Amino acid sequence: YNKTNGQNVKRISDLKFWANAGLVLASSDIVSDPRIVYDPTSQRWFASMVDADSSAADPTLESNDFLLAVSATSDPRGTWHGFLFEADPDTGTFADFPTLGVDANAVYLSGDMYQGMDNPLGPSLWSFPKADLLMATPTISNATFFGVMSYSQRGDVLQPVNCLDGSASGLVLATTDIGNDTDPHSNLVSFAVLNASQPGASLTTPVFIPTAPWIVPYNSDLGVPQFAARQPDATQTLQANDARLGAKVYAVGGTLYAVNNTLLNNHIAIRWYRVRAADNTLLESGMIADTNLDLYFPSIAANPYGVVVLSYQGSGLGTNGNIGCYAQAGQTVNGVTTFGSRLLLQASTSSYHDLYEQLSAAVTSRWGDYTTTSVDAANPNSFWTIQMYSSDGETWTTQITQLITTPQPVLGIQKAGTNVLLSWQAGATGYQLQSATNFHSPVAWTNVTQLQFTNGNQLSVTVPISGNAKYFRLQHP
16 A cells, blocks of 8 residues: 555455465465565565465365565565475474564574364474575575474464564564463563574574463363453454464564563453563563453564554453454653553444354354554654454454654763763654753753764764753753
């Protein structure tokens, strides 16, 4: 879509997209679980999906393929180069729920591996040197496959970290359990891909990051007790999220931002995390919850100015309980993140029940599997969310929302020789630095005339130290 006016620029089916990218699929193949990431550093788009044999009684008993593509330019309407390869070339297991990550060194692709629908085996991971994918004729010949790994060692549903700021952490983050029980869990799992820009990459030893206990919001479509989402018609049959890390993990300035679902007071709630990438230290974590609504399928993104945006779905009992698309913006100041009020972006017109639930009371209605939140590469203060709502009670409808944020500036001051250095967030535009010699009313504020300069993500001004006391403030017109 055109970002300015919302006009539909190009629309194409997933199968046609992959055919245009040069891939030949069997007539019985379907494709699922799309991911697309734009990498500002290389100015390319990366896309992934998985295929499955629709003619098989249980496709997860068979091997399937990953589909990976890279755009030839920064324009996603142009040429793409695609690759089709067996998800598990070692043992031929089935990859579900692929996740995609990009950093300066590589592109990473993971799947949750099965050998039968009720037999999850563990996570898998691929690493592709990014330089190979950016060549005039892209190649994946130097990719590294790390095999099917252990849930207990590497975590459940791996999220390769997206470093869209030109850095290269090679990190992968996961939860220790996504939904096998309703017991408390209290660890994230982190490890890194080493030498990802070269063939023969390797993995570091996993690190377990202690967190406050969270409880898996267990979902089931088999008629057993479950924590599915409530709707205004008093049903609790809507498939909500489990405790996997949602959408994608963002890295900004050496900090990882991640989010998952938990339970609080018998309602589905959201837990968010800030993790220091250098040493896997949990810097901060918090809850987003509501006494009336279940909140599910969360996603998170952050910009260099400390602004953090969460988007998610919510539903519950009562008049305003239809499935809604929501967002909340916050800011990290002095190591503490505070979120503002919840925004309703779009509401469904009625409770949602799909055909499978209508045909069988033992089956829940499918929803999800994820929302996404992204920072606009051209304007870090602009965030985009892509979510779903129901327009007629049994139809998924896509909602795309732009959120314009304005970081609240925090003015810092430090001595620099015979000067003082005053700094604030570069994204907080339109502010004038002023000074005063005292606080006697009325205070006589004057504009600071020294030139501003940019230092990383900060605006700074150097002011000579004088013999008189001085006070400084940022004034917005």
